[in-house]
Amino acid sequence: MHICFITHEYPKKNFPHGGIGTFIQTIGKAYVAKGCKVSVVGINVYTKVYEEEDDHGVHIYRLKPRKIKGLTWFLNYKHINQQLLKLHVESPIDVIETPELGLVFLKKIKPIKYIIRLHGGHHFFAEAEERDIDRWKGFQEKRSFKKADAFVAVSNYVKTHTSKYLSYNNKKISVIKSPIDLDVFKPIPEIKVSDDTILFAGTICEKKGIKQLILAMKTVNASYPNLKLDIYGRDWFFKDGTSYVEYLKEKIIPELKEFSKNIIFKGPVPYIELATKYAAARICVFPSLMETQGLVAPEAMAMKKVVVFSNLGPGPETIEHKKTGLLCNPYDVNNIAENILWALENPKKCLEIEGQANEFVYQAFNTGSIVNKNIDFYKSIL
Known part of the structure; x- marks a missing residue:
């Protein structure tokens, strides 16, 4: 099985990153250990040049940003679409997975299945931050959801709360927690606890x-x-x-x-x-x-x-x-x-x-x- 993630956040050494990047790194390596092929495609937000990297079998493609005022989003998505098509020709992709907004401008390639994993999107966090829904981002998220073939929620809460604002369009959805790297996060008795x-x-x-x-x-x-x-x-x-x-x-x-x-x-x-x-x-x-x-x-x-x-x-x-x-x-x-x-x-x-x-x-x-x-x-x- 060839699984491809779309994200700009995959961790790069000596650069800060978000939780989605950590999740993909942890689960991507685990998929490789199970015999899956794993690719990660995104815009290079770290060094702004094209880079390829292999992280314990997870192959990362960081694409050079394309920046023209008013067209940056279009050009970057076009770049991602081109890379996905190239990868699919070289080694057919079975599943493409993105966060909530990720499918909005992707061109679907048959017979790839497209999954949105609910990490918390624009509608979800707008309520928590007591702000209005941005019309452009709200439109993108709804369009992205319509293009999905299935959904995964990382908690029951995000599943039910997101459904207040967005439809799953009668597509399959499952609640699966994000994993913890228990080889890293385990008791370390040799480190002294600071009581203060x-x-x-x-x-x-x-x-x-x-x-x-x-x-x-x-x-x-x-x-x-x-x-x-x-x-x-x-x-x-x-x-x-x-x-x-x-x-x-x-x-x-x-x-x-x-x-x-x-x-x-x-x-x-x-x-x-x-x-x-x-x-x-x-x-x-x-x-x-x-x-x-x-x-x-x-x-x-x-x-x-x-x-x-x-x-x-x-x-x-x-x-x-x-x-x-x-x-x-x-x-x-x-x-x-x-x-x-x-x-x-x-x-x-x-x-x-x-x-x-x-x-x-x-x-x-x-x-x-x-x-x-x-x-x-x-x-x-x-």
Whole structure:
């Protein structure tokens, strides 16, 4: 079986990337191990030139961007279509998979089947970010959905929530979680835990709840003045180009007054290195306002960490409160602080939670079973 992903985000060494890129890298290598041929096609957002790369059998084609004002989107999609046709002639593609918007300008090639994996599209996140639907992006997403032959949702929540805005057009849809690389995210007993460290990881933006977490630290630090919040992740920028990190530093962190020094921005790190940061943290906190699934929570859980996650969206699918982790109201600063303080004050109960969290993730997010479910789904539509 030849599976081809369309994405610009496939990880490149020494460059930051998003969760979709990590997902494709993890599952792509696993497909190769199962005997599948895996290709990845996208525009090169890293070095702006044409590049080919082989990553443990996953062949990546990063296409040189074509930029003409007003026509950039058309030219880049044309470039992608040409590359797909070339690949298909050389080695027939069975399945092409994209996120929500990915099929809008792709020319369908028979008999390839086209799948959209719901990672969270424009309609899905518009509500969470309290913004209007952009007419152009909304049109593209609807058109993309009409062209799909089937859908995969990474959580029950993203499946049901997306259906409020977009139709699956009576096409087949299955809920299959994204896998966790359990060879990377596993307990590392040789790394000493810092009792004074809380960890946050993810893109530093409004929807990840980082602002509320920082404000919650004021209450936490009142009882634990030496406790630090280490923040790992890439910056996000407003439409005017303003840095969200700078906004937090200038407008939010000063509210902590004497505890401002306890908020530390560490920047993005490779996910293999991130595992060592999880290992060294006492508690991991991810109070997202909206997620489709959220991989950072189960990654940390796999490493036997107490995780405070959002009680919204897919949170309850990932964590059973005070059994495999803690769930907070991400809009309630006091509730975030209460959950962190509970974890700090109940170390024996937290040991039980850590073990149960590890067991849950190994059952629900292991790559082997998830890969088999995906391959069986692909076969069912071919």
